[in-house]
Each structure stands twice: as C-alpha cells, then as structure tokens.
Amino acid sequence: MTTAHVVATHYVDLTGSAPEGIWFAPGRVNLIGEHTDYNDGFVLPFALEQRALVAAGSRSDDLIVMRAIDLDETVRMPISDLAPGRGGWSAYPAGVLWALREAGHRIGPITLVLSSNVPLGAGLSSSAAIECAVMAAACDLFELDISPIERAKLSQRAENEYVGAPTGLLDQAASTLCQRETGLFLDCRTLEATLVPLPLSSKGFEILVLDTHTPHSHVDGEYGERRATCEEAARLLQLPALRDIDDLEAALAKLPDERMRRRVRHVVTENERARLAFTLALQGHLEELPGLLDASHASMRDDYEITVPTVDLAVTAAKTAGALGARMTGGGFGGCIIAWCRSGDGSSIGEAVERAFAEAGFTAPAWFVAHPSEGAGRLI
Ligand code: ADP
Ligand code: MG
Numbered sequence: 001m002t003t004a005h006v007v008a009t010h011y012v013d014l015t016g017s018a019p020e021g022i023w024f025a026p027g028r029v030n031l032i033g034e035h036t037d038y039n040d041g042f043v044l045p046f047a048l049e050q051r052a053l054v055a056a057g058s059r060s061d062d063l064i065v066m067r068a069i070d071l072d073e074t075v076r077m078p079i080s081d082l083a084p085g086r087g088g089w090s091a092y093p094a095g096v097l098w099a100l101r102e103a104g105h106r107i108g109p110i111t112l113v114l115s116s117n118v119p120l121g122a123g124l125s126s127s128a129a130i131e132c133a134v135m136a137a138a139c140d141l142f143e144l145d146i147s148p149i150e151r152a153k154l155s156q157r158a159e160n161e162y163v164g165a166p167t168g169l170l171d172q173a174a175s176t177l178c179q180r181e182t183g184l185f186l187d188c189r190t191l192e193a194t195l196v197p198l199p200l201s202s203k204g205f206e207i208l209v210l211d212t213h214t215p216h217s218h219v220d221g222e223y224g225e226r227r228a229t230c231e232e233a234a235r236l237l238q239l240p241a242l243r244d245i246d247d248l249e250a251a252l253a254k255l256p257d258e259r260m261r262r263r264v265r266h267v268v269t270e271n272e273r274a275r276l277a278f279t280l281a282l283q284g285h286l287e288e289l290p291g292l293l294d295a296s297h298a299s300m301r302d303d304y305e306i307t308v309p310t311v312d313l314a315v316t317a318a319k320t321a322g323a324l325g326a327r328m329t330g331g332g333f334g335g336c337i338i339a340w341c342r343s344g345d346g347s348s349i350g351e352a353v354e355r356a357f358a359e360a361g362f363t364a365p366a367w368f369v370a371h372p373s374e375g376a377g378r379l380i
Helices: 004-014 090-102 126-141 148-164 170-177 220-237 246-253 257-280 286-302 309-320 346-360
Strands: 021-032 042-058 063-068 074-077 110-116 182-187 193-195 205-211 325-329 335-344 364-369
Touching: 004 021, 004 042, 004 063, 004 335, 021 126, 021 170, 021 205, 021 257, 021 286, 021 325, 021 335, 042 126, 042 170, 042 257, 042 364, 090 110, 090 126, 090 148, 090 182, 090 205, 110 126, 126 170, 170 182, 170 193, 182 257, 182 325, 182 364, 193 257, 205 309, 205 346, 220 257, 257 286, 286 309, 286 325, 286 335, 286 364, 309 325, 309 335, 309 346, 346 364
Parallel strands: 063 110
Antiparallel strands: 021 042, 042 110, 042 182, 063 074, 182 193, 205 335, 205 364, 325 335
16 A cells, blocks of 8 residues: 555655655546547546555756656656656656646656556556646646646646657546546546546445456557547548437448447447436436446447457456446456445455456456545645
8 A cells, every 4th residue: 555654755765855745646447438538429437546646845956856666766867858758657757747848837856756556557547647646746846827627638748748658638637637426527529527426335336446457468459440440430421520420320321331330339329328427427316327337338348349258257247246237447358347336245246256257267356446536636
C-alpha cells in the first residue's frame, strides 16, 4: 500500500529536506461505454481508491529530479532538456511539465518522488494516475490557475505527444474530475463532462474489478482494424462519426458487409447503453445498471469480437456465482472485467472466478472490490 509516509521519507532521503506537499491522483475503471470514444461517443468511468502519490518540492538548481520508488529508479535532467523523445516511466511526469510549459505556463526546477498502488498495465490507467498527480503538484507549487478539465487535457497531451500513446481523454478526465461516489459521464465529441451519483454501498451494491492476467496479444492491430472499420462505415454513411447515426436499422441497410454491420451495431447500441446508464444513475435507479453491463458484454463478444476466452469465462463465472451483471472493461483482448454485486458478495464472487480459472488451467486472476473515489488533489 502506498502511503504518504513512504513518499515523504524517500523525498527526505533524496533531497535532505521535507517535501512542500504530497499530491495524489487515482486510477480508473470504465463502467460502460467501450470503443465509443473514437466514434465521438460516450463513456462513463469512475475513479478508484488505488492511486499514485507524489511528494514534491521546488529546487534551487536548474534540475528536474524524478524518483519512482516502486521501480527504485531516479532520473535527473536539466530543465532545459525538457523535450519529447525520452522513453520509460519518466516520460509521464516529464511530459506533464513539458505540456504545461508548451501551454505557456511558468514551471521551474522540481523534485517529484512517486509511488502508486494502481496495478501497472492492467487497463486501470496507472499512467494517468502518475500524470494527474504530477499535474496537481505542479499547479499548486507553481501557483498555476488551470481548470480541472484543462488539467486533464494537458495531461492527455503529455501522454499523446510526449509519451507517444494515442489515447483519448477518458483516463485523465476520470482521474482529475471524479469525486467520491460519483462516475463521470464524458461526451467524447464536446468533451463536456458531467458527474453522476454512484452511491453503491448505500444502495446495497458493490463492484468487483477482476484482472484476468491475460497477456494482450495482437491488441494494437485489432484496435487499429476496429477503428478503421468505424471510420470507413461513417464515410460510407456520409456522417462525421458513428455517433451521428439516428436510425440504426436504416444505417445498417446501407452498409456492404455483415462484419461492418456488427461493428456499427456495437458502437451505436453501446452509446445508447452509456447514455441510458447516465440517465438511470441520475434518477437513482442503480438497480437497472447491471442489465446494461450484461448487454454491453454480449455486444463486445458477439458484435465487436474483442473478448477472449479468459474474459468470457470470468464474466460467466461471476454471473453464476451471483453477480447481478458483468462485462469486460477496457480495450479488450484481455484486461479486466467488472462485476456488479450485492454488498458483501464481491469477495465470494472473486473467489468463484479464481476457482473457475484454476479448473480451466488459466493463470490466477487478481481482484478487488472497487469504491468510486475522489479525483486528483492535495493530500498534505
Ligand atoms: P495502464 O493501463 O496501467 O495505464 P500504461 O501502459 O498506459 O498502462 O502505463 C503504464 C506505464 O506507466 C508504466 O510502464 C510506467 O512507465 C508508468 N507507471 C505506472 N505506474 C508507475 C509507477 N508506480 N512508477 C513509475 N512509473 C509508473
Ligand atoms: Mg495508460
């Protein structure tokens, strides 16, 4: 477990003085709205309890000093060297400082000591947690007046242009804007972000997040193929994006092949489900959401064809063990599932999936019960 004490101690060891503060930003999980982002559609993530911490302070020399406690690595660079092209973990914090400077904000020499308990590479956005925590620290230390949505966009720019990963705004928006017991409904066209209540525990629910530990093979190629098919379909329909389809049946009738029709049907119905989930949550009808998760999973499995045997087994086993609804979450071909459970059932459902994986000869999964948590801020 990452603690404030650990990052503060490492900061003192590195610099000889106490940090000026400690900031945090969470990982996130997407409740619903999968492969909708690049179709100008809708997503609905919430922030996790798992988060990155950064102890930070300004420096009197001309250096940026970054330490990753979890990797036991320290990187030092003159602030004048802050340009894209560096690889490795330090590209994430350095990229945020670079994006701030590119946007015309005055930043100075800084020490950043980082640690995180967001699982790496599981699709829970450990990268955005690092970026958004550094963003929160830099904004406070350098007294930058930047709105939360602007902070998210600059953190995204760090990931896109400095790290070189072409991702949407979902991760950084969730990590920055979410609050306790809320989700974030994000319109990926207008970037309008709206908080939506998710008071799971008081309604008698909890959400299990289970990492299938499936290695992501062929994921980049498959992602590119889905994206290209969506763009081609929108072009054939003479629409800016698949989000603009009003009449699904009429649109499908105009498309040339069965596979393309299924891809389009997923995107259109998933957007409908994300919007419906948003409306139902606003009305307090959380009990209606698990059914939408089931439908989302079936659509990803049958129409978009982005699930794999481990993921399908995890969903089936979770449902058999009593989950009210379950779906794969994230880009697909592995990664995590979420299961909507009655309060107190999450652990036994996680154990049931673990047994099903053992029987099938799959690598043991990892799981935890998630609590919609607050976005980036100052801890101390
Ligand atoms: P994810 O789905 O977890 O965001 P990414 O590949 O986008 O996966 O980001 C993972 C990368 O983020 C790691 O390879 C590392 O460079 C960086 N990172 C995440 N957590 C940490 C950490 N605790 N310390 C240092 N770097 C981290
Ligand atoms: Mg990431």
